[in-house]
Amino acid sequence: MSYNPTEMMTVAAARTLRDSDICFVGIGMPSAACNLARLTHAPGITLIYESGTIATKPDVLPLSIGDGELCDTALTTVSVPEMFRYWLQGERFTVGFLRGAQIDRFANLNTTVVGSYDKPKTRLPGGGGAPEVSCACGEIYIIMRQSPRSFVQRLDFVTSFGHGEGGDHRARLALRNKGPTRLITDLAVYEPDPVTKEMTVTSVHPGVSADAIRANTGSPVRFAAHAAETPPPTEHELSVLRALHARTARAHGKAA
């Protein structure tokens, strides 16, 4: 079966998740990856959205983090202050799944502004749940398409803290969780260097060249000494993902 780079990215992201994970799901591509994992190799995974829906099992991908089906299929729904205090602040998530508009080589994210804060070139949606997700979930996975505009040398604004300036920056800020441990893009998978924490390519997707990765990054790219090739999506993974997207498209096109 042939597949496109977005499908490769979603499948690679889904594979990072385990049955035992308690996962904070960000909207968009994280939601697709998390639900694909639940529908394939991790049927027991607990998915939680910031709207308060705990252990939700939607049949279609929600357009927003508060779609009705998230509540209908959840074990229980709590208030938003409870979600952010008992559940997130209480460090009950093993993984938080995020994305951003801009990312730097230490996996810090920007979803606030392009340009200056007071007179932005582009005003982005803002941090939402991400700033505290970055500091309170056991580890962070990030899923983003690569381009020189999104993978930058220096962020215009730090919305969510990744590895800061690298090295022991997280420890110096007394952050107890691991921070970003995986970055999955449409071209490769990155992991932080154990010492410098710089995001390093550890797996290249099939058919992607090192030059293509460099061309789609606005800063120098580090490659692991023995970077692997990402196993391509299986027929099963693709058929489940495509069916999920098809059901979603039908549901979201419908008016009330």
Add this chain to the structure above:
Amino acid sequence: MEGFTHLIPFAAGHEVIRQGRRRLTLIRMTPDLIYDQLIGMGCADKLVFSWVGNPGVGSLHRFRDAYENGWPAPIAIEEHSHAAMANAYEAGATGLPFAVFRGYLGVDLPKVNPNIKRIACPFTGEELAGVPAIRPDVAVIHALRADRAGNVLLEGIVGVQKEIVLAAKRSIVTVEEIVDDFGARSANAVILPSWTVGAIVCVPGGAHPSYAQGYYKRDNAYYKAWDAISRDRDAFLAWIKTNVLGRGPDAFATYAAAEE
């Protein structure tokens, strides 16, 4: 006006537009279409928020036009994270002056928002973040139903609806229906007693295009269509003239109990 995707008070918001209210400070964790419409009609001069956009679709074009270009009027912003605002509403409901939580480390928002401060735990010395409590002048929410005594019931994604009513000096609650009594319900049902609520108005369909659990679903197609309508100032004004200025709250009844 609050509503975390669910129970967003669109009918009430449209009435605010019709009444020509100005110089409002609008507060909401997730401003979406109703705030885009209020801002586009010049009702607000300040927005307090933690995530502004049309979920899954894109930017709020009227907000960005006001913020980036000052059309129809400039708008100031106070920006937070979701955790900060959720904590701040809870502190407001509690009557405390501020909220404390672990967060805002290593990020840039404290540099541009003077309402974020560091505070040390007086017992352990751990450094934490502090933000002022949010105590709105008015809280406007949409709820599922009220009983004849004026108690208000919420269910589903309850968001911060309860917190803002308890944190505010006054509140306005629009409801899908008024019932004689709530009948059989969970012992832990989310209910605002009548003596905590200001005004209650029955506006069936009053959350449309958002949804009301058990009454009607979210109108995702409407949210998607808003992107094109709101990109252009004239298209936006024409839409408002037909759909807001030319109608009343009873126009929402057509959406009530449409598909559940």
